Structures are given as C-alpha cells and as structure tokens.
Amino acid sequence: MPKYPHIKATLKARLLAGKYREGEPIPSESQVASEFKVSRMTARRAVDELEREGYVYRVQGAGSYPTGKRFRQGVFRIRSLEELALELPDQPLPFTKVLKAGISTATPKVSDALRIAPNTAILEIIRLRGLGDLPVLLEKRFLKLEQTEALLKTDLRVESLHDTLVGTLGLSISRVEQTLETANLEHENAKLLELPIGTSAFLMKRISFFGDLPLAYTRYWVRSDRRAFVSVFEP
Amino acid sequence: MPKYPHIKATLKARLLAGKYREGEPIPSESQVASEFKVSRMTARRAVDELEREGYVYRVQGAGSYPTGKRFRQGVFRIRSLEELALELPDQPLPFTKVLKAGISTATPKVSDALRIAPNTAILEIIRLRGLGDLPVLLEKRFLKLEQTEALLKTDLRVESLHDTLVGTLGLSISRVEQTLETANLEHENAKLLELPIGTSAFLMKRISFFGDLPLAYTRYWVRSDRRAFVSVFEP
DNA sequence: GAGTGGTCTAGACCACTCG
DNA sequence: GAGTGGTCTAGACCACTCG
Numbered sequence: 001m002p003k004y005p006h007i008k009a010t011l012k013a014r015l016l017a018g019k020y021r022e023g024e025p026i027p028s029e030s031q032v033a034s035e036f037k038v039s040r041m042t043a044r045r046a047v048d049e050l051e052r053e054g055y056v057y058r059v060q061g062a063g064s065y066p067t068g069k070r071f072r073q074g075v076f077r078i079r080s081l082e083e084l085a086l087e088l089p090d091q092p093l094p095f096t097k098v099l100k101a102g103i104s105t106a107t108p109k110v111s112d113a114l115r116i117a118p119n120t121a122i123l124e125i126i127r128l129r130g131l132g133d134l135p136v137l138l139e140k141r142f143l144k145l146e147q148t149e150a151l152l153k154t155d156l157r158v159e160s161l162h163d164t165l166v167g168t169l170g171l172s173i174s175r176v177e178q179t180l181e182t183a184n185l186e187h188e189n190a191k192l193l194e195l196p197i198g199t200s201a202f203l204m205k206r207i208s209f210f211g212d213l214p215l216a217y218t219r220y221w222v223r224s225d226r227r228a229f230v231s232v233f234e235p
Numbered sequence: 236m237p238k239y240p241h242i243k244a245t246l247k248a249r250l251l252a253g254k255y256r257e258g259e260p261i262p263s264e265s266q267v268a269s270e271f272k273v274s275r276m277t278a279r280r281a282v283d284e285l286e287r288e289g290y291v292y293r294v295q296g297a298g299s300y301p302t303g304k305r306f307r308q309g310v311f312r313i314r315s316l317e318e319l320a321l322e323l324p325d326q327p328l329p330f331t332k333v334l335k336a337g338i339s340t341a342t343p344k345v346s347d348a349l350r351i352a353p354n355t356a357i358l359e360i361i362r363l364r365g366l367g368d369l370p371v372l373l374e375k376r377f378l379k380l381e382q383t384e385a386l387l388k389t390d391l392r393v394e395s396l397h398d399t400l401v402g403t404l405g406l407s408i409s410r411v412e413q414t415l416e417t418a419n420l421e422h423e424n425a426k427l428l429e430l431p432i433g434t435s436a437f438l439m440k441r442i443s444f445f446g447d448l449p450l451a452y453t454r455y456w457v458r459s460d461r462r463a464f465v466s467v468f469e470p
Numbered sequence: 471g472a473g474t475g476g477t478c479t480a481g482a483c484c485a486c487t488c489g
Numbered sequence: 490g491a492g493t494g495g496t497c498t499a500g501a502c503c504a505c506t507c508g
Binding site for chain 2: 495496497498499500504505506507
C-alpha cells in the first residue's frame, strides 16, 4: 500500500476539523516527513495533492497554509464532442460546419478583447458543431490577421482550431483566459442551435495570448441539454 | 532554471505536431530521462504535468499514450463568495440567509437522486447567499434524515454545509458527482435572486456519497452576472 | 522475462521568507 | 541565519502489461 494517501487523508481530516488555524502554516514538509516516518518527497507528495485540491496553498520560504476560502470547490471540465458521443446510445458522429471564414472588421467588443483599434481588419471564423444531426455548440472566433491569415488555407473542420494554431502554424500560446456565463439565446443563435428564442445556454468566452498580447477571442454558445459539463470528485 | 518545464514543453510540442501516433506509447520515462540527461523522477514530473493537462494518459506496465480525444479542454473552478468579493471595488461582505430548515418528504426527483422511496421523510435546507445586499446563489439541499438530522443543531449560516457534515458530524464523503447546466429562472427562484422571470442562470446539481450510497442532493442556482466561473491556463 | 509506470528513499543545493 | 518550499539525483522495489 502506498503511504502518501494515508498522510494526505490524515492532514485533510485535520484541516476539515479546523485543527490548523487560518493564517498560520501547517507543519512543514520535513515535520510531516518525520511524523509519518517517510522521506520528505513522500510527505511532499501528500501536500502536493492537498494543494491541487485546494485545501492548502504554499509560499516558498514561508510554509503551507490552509486555504479556507477556496475550500471544497467544484471543478468542471469541458468535454469534447467525441467524449459526449461515447455516452449516447447510438454514438453519433461529430460534425463541424463552417458558416463563415473570412476577413471582417472588429466590433467594439472584439477590439476591446484583442486590444486593437475598432474597425481593424481581423479574421472571423464561425462554426457550428454537433453530434449526428443535432447542433451542440456555436463558435465565433476573431483573430489578429497578420499572424493567423494562414489559417484560411487549412482545413477548418478540424476539432480544435487552437491545435492548428499551435501545431501547424507554430504559434506558441502563452496563456488562455476563459470565463463561463449563461445567456438567453438571441434569434439568430437560437435558430442555429435549433432552440426557442430566449432559451438558456452556456456562453464561454476565451482569449488566447501570444506572448503578452491577445491573439484570438472566441465566444462559444453551448446547449445546456447536452451534458457538456460534468465532474466527479473522489476526495 | 528548473529542467522539467523544458522537457514538458518539448514533449508537448511534439504531441501537438503529431509526432507521436495515437494508440502507440510515447517514449518511456526512462527514455525521456536519458534523452534529456536527467533522472527518471525529473522526466516523470514533466509527464505528470502533461497527464494532468490532458495531453497523455498512462497505463501501468504499458506506457504513456497521447490522449487525442480529451485534448485541450478547459477547466472551470467555482469561486467562493469570499473570492468574488475580493474582486469587487467595495469588497462587500458575504451573507447567508436560511430560508428553510426542517423535515419534508422527498419529491420524485429527490428520491431518485438519493435512491430512496418517494415520500420518505428527508431533511430539507434552503439558503440564499450573496454579497452585500445582492443575492448571488440559491441552494436547495436534500439530505437523508438519519445521518444528518444533527445538522439542525448546528449553525446553518456557515459557508459550506459540506464542511459541517465532514468536520462536525464526522461523515466521510467518499465521492461527489456534480453536473453543470443552465436554466431559465422560474418565478419563485427568479424573485429570490432578484432577476426577471426567464433569465438565464447556472444550475449546478451535486450528489454527495457516503460509502456507496447518496447522502445529499443539492441544487444551486447561480446568477451568471457575478463572474462565478473563471479559469486561466498557462500551458 | 523484459519493459513499463507507481512509489519511495536519503541525500543535495537552491531561492525564498522571516524575525 | 534558520527554516521553508522547489527541484534534482541515483538508486531501489513493486505491480502491471505484453509478447
């Protein structure tokens, strides 16, 4: 039997019981190692997992502290269409329809997200993706023209355009910021997703950075009835 | 400079460029170690992170394989009210209002989630939580009576009732399953969250397991305009 | 049986925090 | 300067996969 799960469980139980005060460090990795008679690396592994689960945070040189605030927070993962398909009885095939791919000018929201002047020429790609003949999500993507124009020469029906940017075009994405909201679907988007106007859907916004600058801004509308977000936690 | 980020980046670039075929293992940890002239533990750390980010999956005894399917998927974390407050200019105080706490009978949906007979007596707790005087989320929680009745004697205005179950009542939660959907708010819930009827909101459903059996079923309606879900990724 | 990932050890050096 | 977390090494033994 591995040793670190026991150490992790013991520390977690103490944290949940409030045995470590907020603002004060929990025992150091060396102390944990001697208490449980293991090497520091093994003690560290237990604390590693507590950190990843949000129970503690670490400060180099100072110690590890109970999080308190970030306690017990759910994490959701977006599932790919392929993964969703596996769950359905008839395992429908994913499809991608390219509705638009060309040059347009930045609206205020887009120029704001990309930090460029309004009305600058940009690359705009709109895709509808789904399973079988059911639409699941609508993507509207706005990209800085100079670095990404070559995208137009690639197959835009691939699952992830992000991978094309990184793999084929060789752009190294330094950071991705994304937020998740909900939205009442407006007429055009509702029609494409085959839902009544006003239906509630996920709205995900994503900005990809190339170096310090935004490179791409994408909005995704995702049908909520397709079990796109699921998570299971084993504490 | 640490060595593992370089190894990780190199492997990731190869994966994105398609240099490793799906269904075939990437080089073993020992091979990576000799290629980059590091110990196996350092090579392993690089692969660890690739696994956590979903680029590869491992099979003990067989090897590590490119994921393909699960590629590049976003993860969202629910933020606590405290964390949200830190972002706002006036740093409003979180509040919790207990709207109901008592015994009721299970509706079909609830008995289904808890795997009990319909109309069984259960514990029902409804809370409204928010920041300053703005409501942010509504919680409706249904619990198996025998194990959780002691909850009624505790302070129900704490941030996390889950922590009370685990910490004070000493119930060990073996698993948490949660799904995230969106919903158009119905009249009563809309009124409590101070939004027009039909407004789109998050609907999170969570089932907590005690051993193999469901112990608690909770539905959360969360206002979408409060930036509850955010994630930043540094690839 | 050879190779793989999973875990662990007992050390080491470093950057960092804190009084 | 003492203590902390961050990284790394060179080994070791194990459970597991696969031909």
